[in-house]
Amino acid sequence: MTSLPITLTINGHRHELEVEPRVTLLDALRDRLGLTGTKKGCDHGQCGACTVHVDGERVLACLTLAAQAEGRTVTTIEGLAREGELHPVQAAFLEQDAFQCGYCTTGQIMSAVACIREGHAGSDEEIREYMAGNLCRCGAYPHIVAAVRQAALEVQS
Amino acid sequence: MRDFSYLRANSLDAARQAAALPGAMLLAGGTTLIDLAKCGVAEPETLVDITHLEGLDKIEVSERGVIIGALARMGHVADHAGIRSRFPAVSEALWQAASAQIRNMATIGGNLMQRTRCPYFRDPANFSACNKREPGSGCSAIGGVTRGHAVLGTSDACIAMYPGDLAVALVAFDATVHLGERQVSVDDFFLLPGSTPNREHAIEPGEMITAIEIPGSAAARRSTYLKIRDRQSYEFAAASAAVGIEFEADGRTIRDLRVALGGVATKPWRARAVEAALIGKVWEPDTVRAASLLAVEGAVDHGANHYKIELAPRVVARAILKMGETV
Numbered sequence: 360m361t362s363l364p365i366t367l368t369i370n371g372h373r374h375e376l377e378v379e380p381r382v383t384l385l386d387a388l389r390d391r392l393g394l395t396g397t398k399k400g401c402d403h404g405q406c407g408a409c410t411v412h413v414d415g416e417r418v419l420a421c422l423t424l425a426a427q428a429e430g431r432t433v434t435t436i437e438g439l440a441r442e443g444e445l446h447p448v449q450a451a452f453l454e455q456d457a458f459q460c461g462y463c464t465t466g467q468i469m470s471a472v473a474c475i476r477e478g479h480a481g482s483d484e485e486i487r488e489y490m491a492g493n494l495c496r497c498g499a500y501p502h503i504v505a506a507v508r509q510a511a512l513e514v515q516s
Numbered sequence: 517m518r519d520f521s522y523l524r525a526n527s528l529d530a531a532r533q534a535a536a537l538p539g540a541m542l543l544a545g546g547t548t549l550i551d552l553a554k555c556g557v558a559e560p561e562t563l564v565d566i567t568h569l570e571g572l573d574k575i576e577v578s579e580r581g582v583i584i585g586a587l588a589r590m591g592h593v594a595d596h597a598g599i600r601s602r603f604p605a606v607s608e609a610l611w612q613a614a615s616a617q618i619r620n621m622a623t624i625g626g627n628l629m630q631r632t633r634c635p636y637f638r639d640p641a642n643f644s645a646c647n648k649r650e651p652g653s654g655c656s657a658i659g660g661v662t663r664g665h666a667v668l669g670t671s672d673a674c675i676a677m678y679p680g681d682l683a684v685a686l687v688a689f690d691a692t693v694h695l696g697e698r699q700v701s702v703d704d705f706f707l708l709p710g711s712t713p714n715r716e717h718a719i720e721p722g723e724m725i726t727a728i729e730i731p732g733s734a735a736a737r738r739s740t741y742l743k744i745r746d747r748q749s750y751e752f753a754a755a756s757a758a759v760g761i762e763f764e765a766d767g768r769t770i771r772d773l774r775v776a777l778g779g780v781a782t783k784p785w786r787a788r789a790v791e792a793a794l795i796g797k798v799w800e801p802d803t804v805r806a807a808s809l810l811a812v813e814g815a816v817d818h819g820a821n822h823y824k825i826e827l828a829p830r831v832v833a834r835a836i837l838k839m840g841e842t843v
Contacts, residue, residue: 361521363522379519380519380520380521380522380563381517381518381519381520381553383550402554403551403554403555404547404550404551404617404618407615407617410617416591416620417616417617417620418617418620418621419547419617419618419621421550422545422546422547422550422551422618422621423546423550423621424522424543424546424550424563424565426522426524426565427543427546427565427567430568470616470617473616474616477595477616479616487748487749488611488748488749489616490616491615491616491748491749491750492614492615492616492617492618492750493615
């Protein structure tokens with residue numbers, strides 16, 4: 360198949376690249392643009408490790424074609440900190456020790472930022488339900504819930 | 517994943533024309549299609565991206581009911597105030613499905629086109645026999661591991677379960693699918709496997725879902741979706757029930773009742789026998805439990821999925837009892 364010229368806007372920067380139509384946003388980010396903060400876990404939409412924001416909403420980069428993201432605004436974990444200062448969710452994950460191996464963490468953080476923005480972080484029960492799409496094989500869930508709870512209070516205040 | 521060509525549709529007509537060509541498929545949220553392409557189940561030659569079409573994502577609530585555009589996304593519909601107040605079972609079916617990320621991607625039209633999760637269907641590399649994938653090749657599930665397979669609506673050719681939640685609520689409340697000019701009831705839109713399990717939907721080449729319409733009713737307003745599963749969240753139903761109820765003025769006699777089942781059948785399953793047994797009766801726990809057993813009339817198990825025949829009536833009964841609690 361012929362490759363497709365596309366322009367992606369990621370973390371405020373425009374990138375022009377040529378991709379095969381089948382290339383996912385996840386592979387374009389990692390293999391073409393060197394943005395390896397977004398992780399490939401299952402590659403089938405089951406684990407949440409590849410969570411990024413498209414037009415401000417959390418989605419799975421492994422089930423999104425790079426071509427579909429043209430004309431949209433993409434934010435990855437690399438675009439979360441502002442002028443060297445961590446996003447409140449990133450800081451809360453550090454403070455609450457909300458990870459062990461760290462592989463799922465960038466997806467967890469991207470998901471948590473959106474979860475709070477959506478207004479779905481009102482209670483521990485709600486946080487657990489609305490963070491269910493991000494699996495943690497180390498089982499750091501209690502600390503992840505604590506981090507989201509802390510960040511939600513900070514963001515809201 | 518085999519490569520394909522990518523086409524971005526600029527209009528509804530262009531999308532329909534492009535999708536009617538051999539080897540072409542419509543691409544919306546991609547949460548089923550891209551996954552199945554990676555599994556080697558879907559092998560499109562062309563994907564026609566419809567996610568940039570405008571005006572197809574509206575949610576219009578009126579006195580008559582609601583019309584939801586095909587490109588409205590699951591998460592937005594679940595959180596919509598009008599849906600939550602007039603069709604709670606629809607909102608609950610949506611937010612209990614998949615994950616927040618998938619609900620932000622997946623569209624309402626795409627949701628109706630969701631394929632089964634049958635592990636044999638999803639794994640052509642290891643299981644060549646699948647009548648749904650390859651008509652006449654056989655069924656690897658029959659005689660295989662069947663814990664997640666259907667007990668209602670099965671055939672000798674296929675026992676794959678319909679995995680969705682939304683359509684279960686839709687079939688309970690007599691929703692219709694808009695295919696451009698033509699409208700089909702959700703019940704007729706989903707086909708039983710019979711001898712042609714490869715054909716799952718009453719949609720013709722060149723047709724595209726443009727909207728779904730749910731008529732408003734007192735039963736829809738007083739409704740719930742109860743989903744029982746192996747883990748609390750982000751899992752398909754072991755058994756689920758969409759239930760809506762309306763009482764007579766006495767507050768005890770059932771005037772209208774809607775019951776549909778998920779997680780147990782080959783398509784979204786309306787349980788009309790349960791409805792008929794309870795409409796006109798006084799709401800009373802023992803009567804409800806006895807009638808709920810009719811939900812699995814004619815059920816056939818394949819060993820490991822036998823538990824669904826016991827579980828489904830209990831889920832139905834619990835949902836009806838929950839809806840009548842304030843009586």
